[in-house]
Amino acid sequence: MTVHDVRSRHGDSKRGDASDGAILAEAVGGRLSRIDGPAKITGAAKYAVEQQLEGLSHAVLVESTIAAGKVRSIDTAAAESAPGVLLVLMPDNALRLNTATDWLGTPPPDIPYCPLARDITFSGQHVAAVVAESFEQAVAAAALVKVAYHETPAIVDLDDPKAGDGIPIDTMTKEWGDAQAAFAAAPVRICAAYNTPREYQAPMEPHGLIAHWQGDQLTVWEPSQWLDGMARTYAEWFGVPFENVRLVSPFIGGGFGSKAFAYGYGAVAAMAAKMLGRPVKLAVTRPQTFTAYGGRAAxxxxxxxxxxxxxxxxxxxxxxxxxxxxxxxxxxxxxxxxxxxxxxxxxxxxxxxxxxxxxxxxxxxxxxxxxxxxxxxxxxxxxxxxxxxxxxxxxxxxxxxxxxxxxxxxxxxxxxxxxxxxxxxxxxxxxxxxxxxxxxxxxxxxxxxxxxxxxxxRAYGEAMVRILADGSVEVESSSIDMGQGTYTILAQTAAEVVGVAAEKVVVKLGDSRYARAGVTGGSRLAGVMTGAVHKAATAALDELVGLAISDPNSPFHALQANTLVVANGRIASPRGDGPEVSIAELLGSVGRSQIEAMGDTMPANSTADDRYKNYTTIATALSHxxxxxxxxxxxxxxxxxxxxxxxxxxxxxxxxxxxxxxxxxxxxxxxxxxxxxxxxxxxxxxxxxxxxxxxxxxxxxxxxxxxxxxxxxxxxxxxxxxxxxxxxxxxxxxxxxxxxxxxxxxxxxxxxxxxxxxxxxxxxxxxxxxxxx
Ligand code: MCN
Ligand code: MOS
Structure with a gap:
């Protein structure tokens, strides 16, 4: 099993609990255990920043220590002469990037984007970064970067007297009837204030990435709830075609909403990798997971x-x-x-x-x-x-x-x-x-x-389903599994449709080179992707049965059978009175190495442009x-x-x-x-x-x-x-x-x-x- 290949194993787990009743654990609705579980538990699952790359260098962020104001100066002399240092990145020597489209698909303003700030708007903002041969050298040198600030008063939180009432968001206004008058006239009235504080996702795997340029092709290993969306952001930042960016994220240690976007530190790492001509790893520290991106608003x-x-x-x-x-x-x-x-x-x-x-x-x-x-x-x-x-x-x-x-x-x-x-x-x-x-x-x-x-x-997803020569089935999609169970339910879906055991299904997720998928957010992925896999697997099965009936070398050809049953990886006539062969044998006799079919949940007349929008923005998602x-x-x-x-x-x-x-x-x-x-x-x-x-x-x-x-x-x-x-x-x-x-x-x-x-x-x-x- 390679790291991307996740399939169910023999053993008890495939049978689920005794409480399955009539439903096989392997089919949709069955209690199959997580097929990615063994890889995650044994350490075989490799996470983004665990990739070993030749010439890997290490970036460490320098963050603002004030919450509001300006950077007056950055003294990098000591850091630059520290052992192993390859680059000290600051706004002054940063590459000029473009502002990227947001997740709604709003066209971006034509202004440059710099992930390192001169104007400070919160404590913990990235102001510089140090890249060195080793992580320890980068940490040591980052501590030598001296940043001088001009500090101004900050608005600390909602309770700050300077905070004010804020900006009305008209799109959130909902009114019917006359609520004020009806409240005033009601015999029983209660009115109270409820508060929730800032909360954080705290995933087990902190954020981070490895960025690697080969010419104008960028590969990013980064935990991601949205490979296609993040690939688009990287592509737009660096002004390269979308196809030139590959995001890889087969395993994710939780996201809870925080891993759907490319953030500033990603731009820093990709920029440093480009400037140095070497792969750069940037592992966000646990404290930085509180400031490198946001948690739930108070x-x-x-x-x-x-x-x-x-x-x-x-x-x-x-x-x-x-x-x-x-x-x-x-x-x-x-x-x-x-x-x-x-x-x-x-x-x-x-x-x-x-x-x-x-x-x-x-x-x-x-x-x-x-x-x-x-x-x-x-x-x-x-x-x-x-x-x-x-x-x-x-x-x-x-x-x-x-x-x-x-x-x-x-x-x-x-x-x-x-x-x-x-x-x-x-x-x-x-x-x-x-x-x-x-x-x-x-x-x-x-x-x-x-x-x-x-x-x-409801949104969109695509899946590629292949029935391979050995009778196994492969499912490919750039959707992801951060622990929810995507690998498992897609194996169950393909197994049920094609008529093979779930352990015969290899599910490959988390690579933007696979069939596309929209964001894994808003609890939409399972519905979208089971739909796409169902469709693709049905198309692949139809082709298989079609071959069995029409190919002169098929054992079913002479029978002119027009109905065949595929179950447990074997094909037979429903009456059980004709030949019975395995999928592998059938493919062998008709001389095919595989059958493959794509399925998607997009409307039938979708254009290439629709497809791009559907997978790289949420602009086209359907309202509930x-x-x-x-x-x-x-x-x-x-x-x-x-x-x-x-x-x-x-x-x-x-x-x-x-x-x-x-x-x-x-x-x-x-x-x-x-x-x-x-x-x-x-x-x-x-x-x-x-x-x-x-x-x-x-x-x-x-x-x-x-x-x-x-x-x-x-x-x-x-x-x-x-x-x-x-x-x-x-x-x-x-x-x-x-x-x-x-x-x-x-x-x-x-x-x-x-x-x-x-x-x-x-x-x-x-x-x-x-x-x-
Ligand atoms: N499922 C099912 N039957 C359904 C729907 C879902 O059996 N009708 C099961 C499947 O195992 C599926 C899972 O529930 O894989 C989640 O499906 P779905 O509700 O479609 O949610 P997504 O796959 O889109 O996952 C995202 C969702 C979100 S938005 C957050 S936030 C969250 C969550 O999932 N983050 C998680 N669950 C998480 N679980 C883990 N372990 N880690 C996170 O970061
Ligand atoms: Mo979930 S917060 O929509 O990723």
Whole structure:
């Protein structure tokens, strides 16, 4: 097995669990274990910066130590004469690059791009870089670079008095009815403010790359959620054709939204490689993962709910703010769940962004939906107590039978079923309604519920499927697997369609020379790529069966059989009365070394230009409300917390979640994805927070010792229940998104459980002990 080749192995894993029922682990819907698992566990999987290249040199970044101001001078004399130093890069000697198109496909301004800053807008910005023969030499020399600044006052964060109200984002405004008047007239009203802090993706594999020029051809080994998009960015920066850039990313140690784009340090490494005529490695350090790209923006929301005495919502008034950087724009859509979760005749949501001195924030698992759900799902809990009805009952009473914003029916919405299944498995009916009414010794017990949702994003993907002479099947795509299970579900799809065992399928991903794919973001890849592979594999099988029938050398030719069955790698007539041969034997007898077919999910009349746009931007992706339906995944989380009465420490002791992601391609992997999201949600609720040093505008806990994420000890048994049914409006095979759904609604369910345990409403994440004492 070469490093790119991932196939399933013999052994128990291919059979999945005993609970498979009738579905073979190997087919779509089976519980096949991750086929890339052994390579990752044994170390056979090579990550980007582990590539060994002849003449490799090492780049280390020099970062700004101020949050706002200008670089006055950079003294590089000592660094340049340090042992092993090959190059000290600064704005003055940097190559002139072009500004690249953004991910939306916006034409870029015709101004040069420099990844090294003279104007400083945040602490940790790249100002210079040192390239040396060895990593240690580069680190030592980088410490000798002396940067002098002219410092100006920084806007530290959203709480900074200088921050102001920010810029209204009109595209986020949603209004129907008269929300203000209906709120004012409502018999029951609640209004509260909910905050989420800066949060970070913290993938196990930090970012980094190796850039290597051969003439005007650039190869980049870099973990990537979007090979084609990043290849386009590199190509545009350096003014070379798109085809000249090859991105390689077969294995990725997690991304969570942070690995979809080429960032400034990538430009630095590729520039240095070009200037030196040598491959350059730049490994982003763990602290730099807090500043080289952005995590989730800090957010503030107010949610006002007006209801009748029975808790039926009459009006929702929602206002949100998120921070963005001084020179970049990030909008975290805070009204995305608020506008669709509950039926309401009157609605108003608006959003501003505030510029602060930070790196531009980015996507972190369910950007928008995640903080949005924290607001509305806590608010409806508050309303439940205000009117004195059960928090689950109030959700059912306000159930949205169709999308209240788009005014379209749901494609499928199994949220009622999720509430029912989750409540049953959790034992919700045994809940004592009063806060502080359930305890175990000095532990206060709280039970909370919250719902979550994530839209179904539909986009484009291509796959090449080959049936090879030995009867094995090869699948190729420039899509990626960062842990979600892409390798595995694509092997299952091809195996099912062609009629071979999954272990006969080799899946090759993560190379931009393969058939193209759009971004792996917004939980879209599985639906897109199973569709593309299904199509390509069907075309390859059709050709195989066609050959069997029409080729004079085929054993089936004389029979004039017009139907043949391919199963377990063998071809036979369905009646079982004719010849039976293996795929390999058939290919041998008709003299073919392979059959290959491409499949894609693009409209039939797509042009080459459409294809380029579809895979290098998100401009052409379909809205989840396009056409007759509104498409979303749904979930309900039931969570038990135990709060130590004396110390205020919160432990999550039980989680039962019921989720609707439509048809599951692989329940074992979908469950694992949901649990991963829930675990991240527990971390978000109780632990995660980027702490800003107000004097220097710096993130102080920029490492995994101080930036706390959930560990095994923080996580109880988690039960996940699938309540989905196939949704033909969402994807070719009936699945909806899985990857981000699980995290949405976890933090509010925990906050609601903490209120039930303690009687204290914490509206400011994370819920740390000092907020409870
Ligand atoms: N799946 C399924 N049935 C479905 C849909 C999905 O069985 N109907 C399973 C498959 O195993 C599939 C996986 O769930 O590989 C995720 O599918 P999907 O929801 O389409 O999400 P993507 O493949 O587009 O993955 C991206 C998504 C996002 S946007 C983030 S953020 C995230 C996530 O996946 N980052 C992750 N899950 C992650 N998991 C890991 N281990 N690491 C990350 O960085
Ligand atoms: Mo996910 S945050 O859309 O990569």
């Amino acid at each position: 957010t503030r929301q107010t949610v006002a709910l007006g209801a009748d005495a029975e808790g039926r919502i009459q009006s929702i008034v929602h206002r949100g703010v998120n921070e963005t950087s001084v020179d970049g724009m990030w909008v975290e859509p805070l009204g995305s769940v608020t506008s669709i979760m509950y039926a309401t005749p009157n609605f108003s949501s608006r959003q501003n962004v505030v510029r602060v001195n930070t790196v531009v924030p980015g996507a972190l698992r369910a950007p928008g939906e995640n903080p949005s759900a924290f607001g509305v799902e806590c608010a409806i809990d508050e309303l439940a107590y205000e009117v004195g009805i059960d928090p689950l009952e109030i959700r059912l009473r306000n159930y949205a039978e169709q999308d209240p914003e788009a005014n379209k029916p749901w494609s499928t919405r199994r949220l009622r079923e999720a509430f029912a299944a989750g409540a049953e498995a959790f034992g919700w009916s045994k809940r004592a309604p009063e806060p502080r009414s359930m305890r175990d010794g000095n532990q206060l017990i709280g039970w909370g519920v919250a719902a979550g949702t994530y839209p179904v994003r 409300t396009e056409g007759d339906y509104s498409r979303h995944s749904w979930c309900a989380h039931f969570i038990e917390v135990r709060v130590d009465e004396d110390f205020g420490t919160v432990r999550v002791s039980r989680v039962v979640s019921a989720l609707d992601s439509g048809r599951l391609y692989n329940p074992k992997l979908a469950e694992s994805q949901w649990k991963g999201g829930i675990i991240m949600g527990i971390g978000q609720a109780l632990l995660e927070e980027g702490i800003v040093d107000r004097r220097h505008g710096r993130i102080v806990n920029n490492n995994l010792a101080d930036y706390l994420i959930a560990t095994n000890a923080d996580i109880p048994d988690i039960e996940v229940i699938s309540v989905g049914i196939p949704d033909p409006h969402s994807s070719a095979l009936g699945g909806k998104g899985v990857g981000e759904l699980g995290i949405v609604g976890v933090a509010p369910a925990i906050a609601n459980a903490v209120f039930h345990a303690t009687g204290k409403r914490v509206r400011d994440l994370p819920i740390t002990l000092e907020k409870l004492i």
